[in-house]
Amino acid sequence: MKIKLPEFVSQILTKFQKAGFEIYLVGGAVRDILMKRKVNDWDFTTNAQPQQILEIFPDGFCDNKFGTVGIADENKKIYEITTFRKEIGYSDRRHPDKIIWGETLEEDLARRDFTINALALKIPLPTSHPSPITIIDHFNGQTDLKAKLIRAVGDPNKRFSEDALRLIRAIRIGTELGFSIEEKTFQAIKNNAGLINQIAKERIKDELFKILASDFPADGFIILRNSGLLKEILPELERAFEIPQQSPGRHHLWDVGTHSIRSLQFCPSTDPLVRLAVLIHDLGKVATFKKHPDGTITFYNHELVSTSIARNLSDKLRLTKKEKMRLVILVRWHQFTVDERQTDTAIRRFIRHVGKENLKDMLDLRVGDRLGGGAKETSWRLEKFKKRLIEVQKQPFSVTDLKITGNDVMKTLGIKPGPLVGKILNQLFKEVVEDKKRNDKKYLLGRIKEIFKTLG
Secondary structure (H helix, E strand, O other), X not given: OOOOOOHHHHHHHHHHXXXXXXXXXXXXHHHHHHOOOOOOOOEEEEOOOHHHHHHHOOOOEOOOOOOEEEEEOOOOOEEEEEEOEEEEOOOOOOXXXXXXXXXXXXXXXXXXXXXXXXXXXEOOOOOOXXXXXXXXXXXXXXXXXXHOEEOEOOOHHHHHHHOXXXXXXXXXXXXXXXXXXXXXXXXXXXXHHHHHHHOOHHHHHHHHHHHHHOOOHHHHHHHHHHHOOHHHHOHHHHHHOOOOOOOOOOOOOOOHHHHHHHHHHHOOOOOHHHHHHHHHOOOOHHHHOEEOOOXXXXXXXXXXXHHHHHHHHHHHOOOOHHHHHHHHHHHHOOOOOOOOOOOHHHHHHHHHHHOHHHHHHHHHHHHXXXXXXXXXXXXXXXXXXHHHHHHHHOOOOOHHHOOOOHHHHHHHHOOOOOHHHHHHHHHHHHHHHHOHHHOOHHHHHHHHHHHHHHHO
């Protein structure tokens, strides 16, 4: 097997071996190499203890008790090197209570999560007679790679009770790779699903966003539901599967939960936050569901309830302020009207609500919503609406788009700053909205004194 290593990775391997220590590539890097995927994170394990690692790389840093030393290359990319270790006790369901330095690679690999991540590569120094690269596989990880299986190392219940984040990591890795989860491992996820509530919400958010960013996010959320994790992480979505939508006069074919998953499946955006908005945009229908005597189902003002859910979920998952704002905007205004009779003023109002920077995301949400409900991807009305969005944006959008400013008003009238300046500018803007050709500096300057007289 031949591997083209980054220069800095080769330097790490060479320096350790010349210093007389064992060192191996380990974990996801090995998995990705064997699958011929791009390696993003290069991790190493060694029999050198942290202080010895720092003697080899004096610029490295070790700021935790877990035996991991970080080394940065010239581009400030971090490479982690961990001492062989055993782990004892997991009181917080995430981190070991005690670390004991291990003596062998096998001891270190035995503590890892899944067999496909418990692989190691021994890469010898380049010599005139180089030794072959050796794959170390104590837990049949290569067999599971070929079978496309996620299998826990050893007892799956023990692995998940040690670190409950592994519950969702199993599903996330399976979704990213297109792998199935081995039967006993999946049963253990079901058995231990409640432990996920002991994990920091930021870590859960990271895993959810990775699922959302994958090629098959809808599959990931179906597995989350089948495993029992969905009702722990997103109970609002779990309840949505109980809410029907089929009724006279409605185009929907599926319950709200199924519609949400299907909308995610068909959403053309690859942005995980947009995909999250698509997934939760209709969750307000749970609280607003009403079935009338004639069998008709309604969800009046569900978008307002969905917006409240989006805010709460943003806080629960510790989204950034910017992420929260985008999510709330997309959910709040997803129920926008597409009607060929809409005025330019109505369309401008929609753009102001959504924000120019979010228009494409909102349209992607609409496409996912349509396809997820059984409708066609688009319609002539939607296509006309898109064209009008473009045309309307060519027109002046606010007072700041006028060809004159408040300084021009004050200079023309010889007045000081005050409310009168704003009133004149607003009146000029109304005239320009009616006819964009009026947004001409000469015309506007000529109108200032005339408007002043009417306001007199």
